[in-house]
Amino acid sequence: MKRVLILTVLIAGMLSSVVFGETVVVDDHFDDGAIGSNTTGVGEGFNVVAGLVNSTVTEADSKVTLNGPTHGGSRCSITSKDGAVLGGVLSRFEFLGVRFAVGNTGTGATARNCIGVKQGNDAWDFDDGLPTGFWVQFENTSLTTADGSGGWNGTSVLFYEANDNTKTVLATWTFNTLNWNTGTQNLTPILDIILDLGPDGYELTIEGDTVTLLSGSLSGSFPEGFTNEVTEGCATAYIQSENPGINISIDRIIITEGVTSGPYDPTPEDGEPTAGEVFDLNTADVTLGWKGGKDPQDVYPIDPAIHGYYIYLLKLTDFLNIDLCGDQ
Known part of the structure; x- marks a missing residue:
């Protein structure tokens, strides 16, 4: 399995500051003409699962399209062959x-369109049940019910599906422009949807x-008592809808x-427009401090009152050295 290790550089004042290692597991632009490969x-x-009541999955024009051309029985899905480890890292x-x-x-009255992060890399069909994972359902909340039935209701949802079919709803919302439920249909918004999953929490952008x-x-x-049963998270998308089919x-x-x-x-507690102690660039380094985020392992819980993390920024003409210090 091909993975790419990247270095993320945080920039402050045009100078390099902190470098972190991340592993890109999947980056598919859908531009090689075959959904089953990524050359x-x-x-x-x-x-891929397709062909159910004339459904198709196609890769063309640098995108993948899930198409349900007949009625609510038309359904198909895609799932990435590679996944990311969940549980210990973000x-x-x-x-x-x-x-x-x-x-x-x-x-x-079938409306089950969704994207998500599921356990394992097998493509799937809702007739076999909703897989364990984190799901974003568009313009409907039917997948949070026991049998997934019900037509469009205009509400979107982020939820977790457990192994035993228990549903944990994390958020519901309405889109302010995107709409195909009632009133004036508007399909013009093009969305970027980013789901971060960590050991203790989540963030949907x-x-x-x-x-x-x-x-x-x-x-x-x-939520308290929540258990994430997904150990290998794979990206997935599914369509099955009608009236209208999307x-x-x-x-x-x-x-x-x-x-x-x-x-x-990053705003200092004293309200001044500098963070940390500032030195003359001609004679010394510049120190920038900020409060750290929560430790993902909870080994060193952050107390913003006593913990400091600092970046030393050198003059632009100097060789860049990176030094981190602070209480840990």
Whole structure:
């Protein structure tokens, strides 16, 4: 399995600061004409279930399209052949350039379109049950019910599906522009959807449209008593819908393992426009301090009042050395 180790460099004042190692597990632009391979990117491509009531999965024009042309019985899915480790590190799943288009005009009440992160790399069919994983369902919440039945209701949801079919809803919202439920249909927004999954929490970022949060939170800690049963998270997408039937196209899917979340709250407690102690660039280094994020292992819990993390920035004409210090 081909993986790429990258170095992420945080930039401050045009100078390099901190370098973290991340592993790109999947980076598929869907540009080699075959969904089952990925000759131009990272990873081995995607597994597919298609052909159910004329459904198709195609790769063309640098995107993958899941098409359900007949009615709510038309259904198909893709799942990445490679996945990221979950449980001990922060892993990121990016679905970029997500587009929606009408695929059929069936008159029934089936609406199960979703993307997500599932256990294992097998492609799947809802008739065999919803796999264990984290799911984003668009414009409907039917997958949070026992049997997944029900037509469009205009509410989208992020939830976790357990091995025993228990559902844990993390957030619900409505899109402010994207709409195919009632009123004026608007399929013009193109979304970037990024889901971060860590040992203790999650963060869902949606770009391309604004949302109105209805319940829960798009980022936070998992509920008390929550157990994540996904050990290898693979990116997946599924369509099965009607009235109207909606196709999903995706420009690019990226899976990154070992993501390091950035610092927060860079404003000093004294309110001054500098952080830490500032020296004359002609005579000394410049010190920049900030509060660190939560330790992912909870081995060294951060107390912002006493813990400091500092970056030393040299003059632009000097050779760059990186030095981290502080209480740990």
